[in-house]
Structures are given as structure tokens and as C-alpha cells.
Amino acid sequence: MRTEITELLGIQYPIIQGGMAWVAEYHLAAAVSEAGGLGIIGAAAAPAEWVREQIREVKRRTEKPFGVNIMLMSSYADEVARIVVEEDVKVVTTGAGSPEKYMKLWKEAGIRVIPVVASVALAKRMERCGADALVAEGTEAGGHIGENTTMVLVPQIVDAVKIPVIAAGGIADGRGAAAAFMLGAKGIQVGTRFVVTKESQVHENYKEAILKAKDIDSKVTGRSTGHPVRGLRNQMTKEYLKREAEGASLEELELLAAGGLRRAVVEGDVTTGSVMAGQSAAMIREQLSCQEVIERILQEMTALLKQGAEQAVM
Known part of the structure; x- marks a missing residue:
């Protein structure tokens, strides 16, 4: 499946893994990238050298593109911003602030910059400062959130900017993915669904809590x-x-x-x-591999979009 996002990032499928603190480490990121999506290392508030080690571990496991999520309010953000350049990371997603002061550095290094945004105003600002794409994250998502739901946030941001938009928040299966594309998104970001994968290194109690939610x-x-x-x-x-x-x-x-x-x-x-965890936790009932998650989302989404197109012709 080719979209502006797959072309921009050099990935097989327009599915990005969320950069979840303490969850998105090298095992998960490498598995998602190997499965055709874009794995993300969550730098969170971790020391810069830990991030460097994570990047190198992903590279040992896959030759496919992956990214690093940088929490801009972290005291290590300046150091991590330089490390992604030194380690030749291809994609950076950002949260908890504005990446404007790092844009020149990253652009000169050929890094694709994708801020996570929860409002139209921030989306427009990120486009002006040189973002390559945006993650429009609705309040259904887990962790730090905004107020607008995915259903209303995504189309507003799609209408407000010219760069491609990735939908996030509440997406855990092909139905959510199909809805996101119908709203104008060119890709999806999935978080909670990947927490419960076989490759995820989170404690089994954490996975079980999601499965029982x-x-x-x-x-x-x-x-x-x-x-x-x-x-x-x-x-x-x-x-x-x-x-x-x-x-x-x-x-x-x-x-x-x-x-x-x-x-x-x-x-x-x-x-x-x-x-x-996001509100989608209540929709997750089994532990799959990253490959199985991506394949199932794509199969369900393709079938639904095809069905919708056939019904529209009737």
C-alpha cells in the first residue's frame, strides 16, 4: 500500500508505531520496522547515551527505516537532537514542545521531522517551521493528550495544512485505519495495540491489564x-x-x-x-506479533475500503 507517507519515509506500509516512554525500545522498534511499518524508539526523559545504544541495537536487527521520538521538554533533548544526526537516524517524531530550534540541524542531515500535534494552531506552526508531516493525535490516545477527538481533529488538520497527516488516537484495527484514511490521513500511528505484541518488552502484568480492560x-x-x-x-x-x-x-x-x-x-x-493506554485498550483481546498486527490491520482496512467503494457504485 503506497501513500505519501510510505514514499516520504521509505517504508512498505503507512503504519507508524507510537514513541511510548519506557515501552518503545529497540526490540519493539526493530520488529515494527521489519514488518514493514516504521518502528520508533521513545527517548522520553532518558539519558542521551541510552538513546544512542537503542539506535545501534535497532540497526543490528534491521536495515529498514526507523525513527526516534524526542520529548522536547526532556533535560537531555539537546543532546538527543545531536545524537540522531550522528547516528544517521532517518526520522524524528517530536512531542511536548516545538522542535523549531533543531530544524536546521535535522534538515541539513536529511532527517524527516514529524511533530505530534493536538491542535490546528500547532499544526500550522509546525508546517511553517519545516515539518515534513504531522501526527494528529486525538484525545483517545494513551499518555499525554489533548482535548479534541481523532474524528474531529484529523479532518481539521488535513484541511489546514499541505503536508501529509498521520492519524493517531483510538486506532487498533482495520476499522479505525479505514476511518482515518476516509478522514484524509495518509497514514496511521498505533500505540496501545503494539504494547501487547509478543516483541514488546513490557511486564506481563501491564499487557494483561490491557487485555482485560x-x-x-x-x-x-x-x-x-x-x-x-x-x-x-x-x-x-x-x-x-x-x-x-x-x-x-x-x-x-x-x-x-x-x-x-x-x-x-x-x-x-x-x-x-x-x-x-489509549481507549482502544478495550478492543484488544489477544497478543500477536508485530507482523500479525500490521497484516491484520491492512487486511481489515483493505476489505472495508473495497466494500465501501462497491456500495458507493451500487
Whole structure:
């Protein structure tokens, strides 16, 4: 399947893996790229040399394109921005800030820059500063989120910019992918579905929490701080939301959540840890390989789009 995104990134299928902190490491990124999508290493707040090691490990496992997601509010962002150039990374996605100060450096190195955006205003700004494409991420996504849903955000951003748009948030199967393309997207970003793959190195407790999730289990904490985060409800989210309602300070809330994602992903503490996952968690019921996930999404999407085209002719 060829689109502007596959042509831009040199990949087989227009499917990008989300750059999830503590989850998107070299095993997962390499597996997604080998399967024809674009694997992403999530740099998050990790030290720059850890990112360099991850890049080299991916290269040992695949010769196909992959990318690095840089969280721009990280204290290591400047160093990571240079390392992706030194290590000849082909694609960078960005979040939690604006990559404008790195654009010249990355462009001269031939890196494709794809910011993750949650508003039309930010999308236009990123296009002006030289972005090659955009990930329009709806509030259905896991982790840090905006307010607009994927259904309304994607078409607005498609209409507002000339560069290709990748849809994200709530996409876990061929139905979501087909909808994204009908909204004008040229590719999709998938996060939560890849968390539960066989190649994903997250703790089995984390995977099991997603596999058991129901539609009512998705909760958003941190709205009062201006940094909302979506995850699965547990003892930590219950306590966090209670304290938010009581008017707890930012410092108190940050202390409650500190280290929570690592506890869940690495240690398997899905009770007091932060089990970041999108609303699509309730749609995931089995653990597949990255190859199987991509193939199933493509098969379902192709069948649905073909069916829609046939019905339109009738």
C-alpha cells in the first residue's frame, strides 16, 4: 500500500508505531520496522547515551527505516537532537514542545521531522517551521493528550495544512485505519495495540491489564495541572482523581505519580503504577506479533475500503 507517507519515509506500509516512554525500545522498534511499518524508539526523559545504544541495537536487527521520538521538554533533548544526526537516524517524531530550534540541524542531515500535534494552531506552526508531516493525535490516545477527538481533529488538520497527516488516537484495527484514511490521513500511528505484541518488552502484568480492560476503564488524570494523561484505572488513578477534586497542589500530585510508568512497565506494579493506554485498550483481546498486527490491520482496512467503494457504485 503506497501513500505519501510510505514514499516520504521509505517504508512498505503507512503504519507508524507510537514513541511510548519506557515501552518503545529497540526490540519493539526493530520488529515494527521489519514488518514493514516504521518502528520508533521513545527517548522520553532518558539519558542521551541510552538513546544512542537503542539506535545501534535497532540497526543490528534491521536495515529498514526507523525513527526516534524526542520529548522536547526532556533535560537531555539537546543532546538527543545531536545524537540522531550522528547516528544517521532517518526520522524524528517530536512531542511536548516545538522542535523549531533543531530544524536546521535535522534538515541539513536529511532527517524527516514529524511533530505530534493536538491542535490546528500547532499544526500550522509546525508546517511553517519545516515539518515534513504531522501526527494528529486525538484525545483517545494513551499518555499525554489533548482535548479534541481523532474524528474531529484529523479532518481539521488535513484541511489546514499541505503536508501529509498521520492519524493517531483510538486506532487498533482495520476499522479505525479505514476511518482515518476516509478522514484524509495518509497514514496511521498505533500505540496501545503494539504494547501487547509478543516483541514488546513490557511486564506481563501491564499487557494483561490491557487485555482485560473494559470500555469504562480508561481514565484521565492531571486535567487540573494542564497536563492530562490517559491510562487505565487502578488504585493510583483513584487516589489521584480524589486529590485533584480536593484541590491538591501540583507538587503533591507530581509526587503521587512520580515513577509510576516505570513501576508499571518494568516492575509490573499495575496497582500503584501508571498503566498508560489509549481507549482502544478495550478492543484488544489477544497478543500477536508485530507482523500479525500490521497484516491484520491492512487486511481489515483493505476489505472495508473495497466494500465501501462497491456500495458507493451500487
